[in-house]
Amino acid sequence: MKKIIIASLLAVNSCVALAQDMSTRDSLVIEPKFPLTELDTKSGVFCYYNDEWFAIPASTNVEQDSIQAAQVKNDQYGNRAVFFTVSPTYLAHLKAEASKVFINLDPRCEFPGGDGKLKEWIQDNLRIPKGYKGRERVVVNFKVHPDGSISSPRIIRPSKNKAANEEALRLVNALPKFRVMYCAPYQTNKDFSYYMPIVFTEPGLIFIRGNEPASTEANPQK
Structure with a gap:
């Protein structure tokens, strides 16, 4: 299980980079960078927490000790995804961090x-x-x-x-x-x-x- 978690943590970095880290920042807004690179278009991994997907700021580090389980599978949209299980308290923490920054989710x-x-x-x-x-x-x-x-x-x-x-x-x-x-x-x-x-x-x-x-x-x- 620890090997799965470690591998999945690497996928966290990949999916966060796909959705948020390819960005220029000011204090309130995150925008995808352009031109896109090959990495932007080929990562293709999304991360779910307790079966929920939400955009997490690139500055938010997901703590390894907070992950109780991890599974790699396709989501309901057919995307390759990592499903993490965390405590309700930690899930609330991640959502609070996500609410601090506006992230432009428009496809490009x-x-x-x-x-x-x-x-x-x-x-x-x-x-x-x-x-x-x-x-x-x-x-x-x-x-x-x-x-x-x-x-x-x-x-x-x-x-x-x-x-x-x-x-x-x-x-x-x-x-x-x-x-x-x-x-x-x-x-x-x-x-x-x-x-x-x-x-x-x-x-x-x-x-x-x-x-x-x-x-x-x-x-x-x-």
């Missing part, structure tokens, strides 16, 4: 590496349609599933250029899997709705003040 998803990497990926993979003129933004909406896969792309803000719309959809369908972090066990089967703007710019077009277009060929060299 992102392109691997964050928004900056997403912009780089778009720039590297975007194909400007032949003969495209001007500059405009096409906005595409799509679903991100719990495993990070993408489906159901649709254009929310279309271009007047049909080829640009087709290219926007092609680009979304070529996206790699996103990274997903769920901070609560009951969220893990939910999809995300993601909006991605894609900017199409005529080759050779630059912008000077207020996004006013000017052709590079039209600017005389000084």
